[in-house]
Amino acid sequence: MKITELLKADTIQLDLQSSSKEEVIDELIGTLDKAGRLHDPKGYKEAIVAREEQSSTGIGEGVAIPHAKTSAVKTPAIAFGRSQSGLDYDSLDGQPAHLFFMIAASEGANQTHLETLSRLSTLLMDQDFRAILLEASTKEEILIAIDEKEKEKLGGEEEEETSAPKEESGKRILAVTGCPTGIAHTYMAADALKDKAKELGISIKVETAGSGGVKNKLTSQEIEEADAIIVAADTKIEMERFSGKPVIQTGVTDGIRKPHDLLEKAVKGEAPIYKGSGEGAKSEEGEQTRGGFGRGIYKHLMNGVSNMLPFVIGGGILIAISFFFGIESADPAHPDYNPFAAALMSIGGEHAFGLMVAVLAGFIAMSIADRPGFAPGMIGGFMATTGDAGFLGGLIAGFLAGYVVIGVKRLLANLPKVFDGIKTILFYPLISIFVVGILMYFVIIGPISAFNTFLEGWLGGMGTGNIVLLGIILGGMMAVDMGGPINKAAFTFGIAMIEAGNFGPHAAIMAGGMVPPLGLALATTFFKSKFTKDERNAGVSNYFLGSFFITEGAIPFAAADPGRVIPSIVIGSATAGGLAMFFNAGLPAPHGGIFVIPTIQGSPLAYLLAIVIGAVVTALLVGFWKKPVTK
Known part of the structure; x- marks a missing residue:
């Protein structure tokens, strides 16, 4: 059956009038209903909305494929709508959607219908084909373009392999894709993986768990001989057969959007061992501990860190650029005030840095509990920021939110099915935000703030003690939480000492604050095997961030591997702080990094040597303690 037997001129809208996701769903349902393809438009919409609540069908690249299989459909059909201006469809890439294909599959749709519907989704992976659909001026041109593309697809498609042959590299990769409806995303993920594997010269066999059942099923021999298996699915997959094998588990949308990353991890041997129904198995919430609790924690940390990196890098460099106009150029009350510098400081400092801990917490929680974890994680992380709990408070908030959401899911698992439609949009966010917010407010932020006050008082009492020991303590404190309460306690003490006319402590503080990003930048340069590609890229920016006394540049590294990185930067910062005091350095400026080193009392060269x-x-x-990323 051809696609154009399901997509007709009377189900095509070349100029959608909708301006929102809900409106375009209603408009396309109205098109199908007017064409006589639906029994029950209301029931069909309920099925469409239920599918959208599982994950957006806005697949990115300007395309959305809302779909449902339900008895509300009279005749299997496809509706096509186009919006030249585009609209927000909650797409995976965050970009407006222009092309909309609404797939209506009847509950009793035969295999031929299902195969045809799924074939459409694979055609939309082609960028040139999407451009033709955007430029077509008539309905007839749309239908002709689809016919020609389908013939090209079928004509050039080789018979699917029944085994996964061994490549010269010796790697054998298998994959399984599946989505709840089993019509669109299942096959799009399969095609994306196969196309990317072909491009990379990797042999792969993909099993699809579609609406019409499992196709291209993996055999026990293939599984036994496989080097790694990718499971990109949002539906139940038979997993016990993979016990003891390296398995990467992720959502079906990652199969569509990130096939290169998945294949690269599989080929490099970075897939964790799947341990069946025991430790490391995937729970119903979708969380996999990757071979144990510790590795699961690491996975969640890395998810948070990778999403936080752009905020740290972009925001930090904008702050550094603002210093070129003068150290106090962002202060309206200062004679050197420059509105452009103030704008850069606001964008980079108040906003980018203001959000980064919340982003860290939000994506940690999302890694643990999927999308319902994001909101409570973000809110908990933002509370940590505004409550002076720093990035350590954000880490706590992220893990707290993730596991609270899992608890809420289990608590509400046995609710009557009538509540299924509102659990994710009402019950999950309401309960989890409340619980996380209350715990952060009363249990976590309060004690950290009290500890901060204690530190400030303790440091004040040490001002007349051993000057080198004080430098060691202050320098080390700058690296403990990099912008958190301990760091701020030391920095506040240094400002107080400047106001009192004692410039020595703040010299130790700035030296200690510059060391973490500079030290990690050096580590990424000279110990490349210990860092991922993203971390090495971040290391380059840390040369600048460290030079401008922006300690937060080290946060992503510390968050990803706190047990090794934090002791390393604390020792390095303590060394710099102690040496600064040993060299009798004094710093009258509160901030500025390399810009204020000429103002150092004593020897600026000796101070640079300490740093x-x-x-x-x-x-x-770091180079000694940190393990190579391949391990």
């Missing part, structure tokens, strides 16, 4: 030694100590410790 360099501290950074080298950090780099060597």
